[in-house]
Amino acid sequence: MNNFRFRLAQFFAGRTGVDAIGRTATVTALILMLVTMITGSNIAYLLAMACLVYSIWRMFSKNYQKRYAENQRFLTKTAGIREFFRKNFVKLKNLPAKIKYDRQQRKIYSIFYCPSCKQKLRAPRGRGKIQVTCSRCHTQFIKKV
Numbered sequence: 001m002n003n004f005r006f007r008l009a010q011f012f013a014g015r016t017g018v019d020a021i022g023r024t025a026t027v028t029a030l031i032l033m034l035v036t037m038i039t040g041s042n043i044a045y046l047l048a049m050a051c052l053v054y055s056i057w058r059m060f061s062k063n064y065q066k067r068y069a070e071n072q073r074f075l076t077k078t079a080g081i082r083e084f085f086r087k088n089f090v091k092l093k094n095l096p097a098k099i100k101y102d103r104q105q106r107k108i109y110s111i112f113y114c115p116s117c118k119q120k121l122r123a124p125r126g127r128g129k130i131q132v133t134c135s136r137c138h139t140q141f142i143k144k145v
């Protein structure tokens with residue numbers, strides 16, 4: 001078994017392996033296969049196969065430096081898109097915690113908006129009528145909390 005693992009490691013040494021392009025191609029292939037299953041589209045099937053073959057070919061490619069350069073170019077070009085997805089994924093992941101936090105906050109604080117600049121403000125509940133000074137534009141107004 002160890003011998004097998006050694007030979008496997010030796011086989012992969014100096015080869016590209018799975019990089020960002022490879023992962024993207026694999027994921028694209030899976031999505032296209034799903035499209036094929038739903039729509040029965042031959043074009044989607046061919047594209048899925050092309051992506052799969054490409055990702056496998058990359059993985060075993062021995063021209064590591066060229067593949068590395070391609071991957072770096074890919075990472076540079078897709079930086080904006082990847083950042084967009086990363087940000088929204090983090091937002092989505094934190095959403096349940098945010099909803100829970102907001103609910104707790106609303107029990108303790110009265111949430112309202114500045115009549116002048118629409119800045120979101122809060123004050124502890126149950127104090128009756130209070131004079132509020134907006135933290136952004138310093139407008140003063142009376143608010144019942």
Ligand SMILES: [Zn+2]
Nearest residue numbers: 114117134137
């Ligand atoms: Zn204001």
